[in-house]
Amino acid sequence: MALRLLFGLVKGLIVGGLLGFALAKAGFAAPGALIAYLAAAAAGALVGLIAGKPIWAEGARIEAGLKAAFGALVGAGLMWLTRSFLTFPFPASLGELTVANQSLHEAAANGTFGGLAITSLALVASVLGAFYDADNTPSEEGEAKGDKARVATGAQSKARIGTSAAEEDDLEEESAAQKKAKR
Numbered sequence: 320m321a322l323r324l325l326f327g328l329v330k331g332l333i334v335g336g337l338l339g340f341a342l343a344k345a346g347f348a349a350p351g352a353l354i355a356y357l358a359a360a361a362a363g364a365l366v367g368l369i370a371g372k373p374i375w376a377e378g379a380r381i382e383a384g385l386k387a388a389f390g391a392l393v394g395a396g397l398m399w400l401t402r403s404f405l406t407f408p409f410p411a412s413l414g415e416l417t418v419a420n421q422s423l424h425e426a427a428a429n430g431t432f433g434g435l436a437i438t439s440l441a442l443v444a445s446v447l448g449a450f451y452d453a454d455n456t457p458s459e460e461g462e463a464k465g466d467k468a469r470v471a472t473g474a475q476s477k478a479r480i481g482t483s484a485a486e487e488d489d490l491e492e493e494s495a496a497q498k499k500a501k502r
Contacts, residue, residue, distance in 0.1 A: 324453045330370050331448025332441050335362050339437030343416045349423075349434050355402065356395045358436065362444040363387075363394025371451035390447050397443040405433030405442070 338358060347354055367383065367390030368374045374383035402423060409417050409429040416437055417429040432438045 320453060323455070324449050327370050327448040327450070327452025328445045329448075330452065331366050331443075331445030334365050334369070334448070335441035335444025336437060338362050338365070338444070339435070339440035340416075342436040342440070347436055348416050348418050349430050350436050352402075355436070355439065356398050358440055359394040359398035359443050360391040361394075362440050363390030363392070363397075363447050366390055366394075366444045366447045367451065370448040371455035386451055390451075394443050394447060397446060398439060401433045401439045401442055403433070405439070406431050409435060409438065 338361065342348070342350060342354070342358055350358065364387040367386035367388070371386060372379045372382055374380060406423075408431055411417070412429050417435060423431070423434045432442070
């Protein structure tokens with residue numbers, strides 16, 4: 320679980336960092352409130368699509384959509400917390416990436432962690448990514464067996480939990496013989 324948590328943090332840092340870098344390059348290194356909250360909602364939605372069970376996984380479209388919608392809402396809330404409470408200054412000057420946020424009335428020349436797009440979006444997205452990946456931890460049973468769940472259809476192919484491969488073959492042969500006998 321700790322490895323999945325770390326992996327989610329890294330996914331979030333990458334998504335949030337890239338989005339913050341793009342905003343900084345577009346001239347919004349220290350965005351105003353509207354842009355910051357919209358960017359946090361976008362970061363939350365993107366992390367919801369790729370963290371945990373990603374959208375491209377089998378049967379994950381609805382789950383990923385719900386995570387994206389939830390991530391957009393929570394991302395905006397986390398951005399408010401970040402802008403309100405992470406007011407300590409950024410320690411180094413990175414040129415145009417670190418400027419004081421006028422909408423937050425920052426006095427620090429390099430901006431603050433909560434006021435800079437690259438740091439605040441990376442923090443918001445990493446928290447969401449860690450949550451989604453930690454929440455998607457597979458059960459101990461599934462990891463130990465290494466089996467994937469199969470969906471069975473029809474009356475003859477009910478799920479047989481705890482049967483070996485040889486027993487399943489015998490059951491399949493019996494059902495095939497029963498089908499032939501009916502004809």
